[in-house]
Amino acid sequence: MTKIMMHGCNGVMGQVITKIVEETDDAVMAAGVDRRDDGHNDYPVYTNLSDCKEDVDVIIDFSAAPAVDGLLDYAAEKKIPVVLCTTGLTDEQLKKVEEASKKTAILRSANMSLGINTLFKLLKSMTKLLADAGFDIEIVEKHHRRKLDAPSGTALALAEAVNEPLDNEYEFVFDRSQRREQRPKKEIGISAVRGGTIVGEHEVIFAGQDEVIELKHTAYSRAVFAKGAVSAALYLAGKPAGMYDMSDVIG
Numbered sequence: 001m002t003k004i005m006m007h008g009c010n011g012v013m014g015q016v017i018t019k020i021v022e023e024t025d026d027a028v029m030a031a032g033v034d035r036r037d038d039g040h041n042d043y044p045v046y047t048n049l050s051d052c053k054e055d056v057d058v059i060i061d062f063s064a065a066p067a068v069d070g071l072l073d074y075a076a077e078k079k080i081p082v083v084l085c086t087t088g089l090t091d092e093q094l095k096k097v098e099e100a101s102k103k104t105a106i107l108r109s110a111n112m113s114l115g116i117n118t119l120f121k122l123l124k125s126m127t128k129l130l131a132d133a134g135f136d137i138e139i140v141e142k143h144h145r146r147k148l149d150a151p152s153g154t155a156l157a158l159a160e161a162v163n164e165p166l167d168n169e170y171e172f173v174f175d176r177s178q179r180r181e182q183r184p185k186k187e188i189g190i191s192a193v194r195g196g197t198i199v200g201e202h203e204v205i206f207a208g209q210d211e212v213i214e215l216k217h218t219a220y221s222r223a224v225f226a227k228g229a230v231s232a233a234l235y236l237a238g239k240p241a242g243m244y245d246m247s248d249v250i251g
């Protein structure tokens with residue numbers, strides 16, 4: 001039985017994960033951590049990570065970027081693997097993730113869904129052909145009004161997946177409002193839409209001469225992220241220190 005700690009347990013994703021773990025035979029929610037607690041969870045919840053008394057095999061994190069530094073320190077010191085799902089981390093925090101991964105196993109992914117992780121693979125194989133044929137590349141993402149970071153972590157990861165076969169020569173462009181010139185070839189435009197309750201939508205557009213390819217992923221429920229995160233936690237528990245990603249889980 002894998003014992004999980006949920007970091008950000010009272011958030012929207014934390015609660016969806018709680019339900020999925022309840023339905024999973026070989027996992028149990030041993031503890032939760034959040035900024036506030038009203039006692040409604042069936043497991044102990046701490047408002048301070050360091051107060052947690054339970055022994056856990058793995059931590060799943062869906063919290064907020066400022067909470068990630070403390071989590072990394074704690075996990076590295078206790079050598080507890082972490083499935084790190086929070087987005088909007090700074091470059092400095094990403095370096096800290098790398099440092100922590102020398103002491104414990106860390107699986108970081110901006111999107112835990114099977115669909116988006118399949119799309120990453122597709123993009124790596126198809127992008128160069130289209131870019132060489134003169135197609136321009138744009139990414140559009142849409143999310144709910146509560147979302148704090150923009151563009152989404154997934155949009156950035158998609159842009160990186162596209163840029164890799166292009167020898168990372170393309171520049172990411174987030175705002176063209178001050179520009180009065182044509183779009184250069186070697187850029188990837190990334191646009192963010194925020195509103196209502198949209199769970200998550202990502203579209204990669206290859207726009208060529210008189211033809212367009214649009215690859216679109218729509219998450220209709222947060223269960224797609226939660227199921228991926230729980231599978232990742234079961235995979236990561238007991239693994240040696242190092243960086244992992246969803247391709248290790250999905251194969």
Ligand SMILES: NC(=O)C1=CN([C@@H]2O[C@H](COP(=O)(O)OP(=O)(O)OC[C@H]3O[C@@H](n4cnc5c(N)ncnc54)[C@H](OP(=O)(O)O)[C@@H]3O)[C@@H](O)[C@H]2O)C=CC1
Nearest residue numbers: 008010011012013034035062063067085086087110111112
């Ligand atoms: N990788 C993936 O597949 C996915 C990633 N995400 C990412 O996960 C994160 C959380 O998303 P979501 O659940 O919608 O957000 P929520 O705001 O609903 O949940 C975050 C929870 O973390 C809590 N929190 C904030 N700071 C701390 C802290 N210092 N210590 C402990 N808990 C803290 C929040 O408390 P409070 O409300 O008081 O601030 C809240 O309860 C976001 O970064 C989002 O982008 C989301 C979906 C999928």
Ligand SMILES: O=C(O)C1=N[C@H](C(=O)O)C[C@H](O)C1
Nearest residue numbers: 087110111147152153154200
């Ligand atoms: O905040 C969200 O909700 C989501 N965030 C992730 C991101 O930033 O890419 C993944 C998903 O799209 C939902």
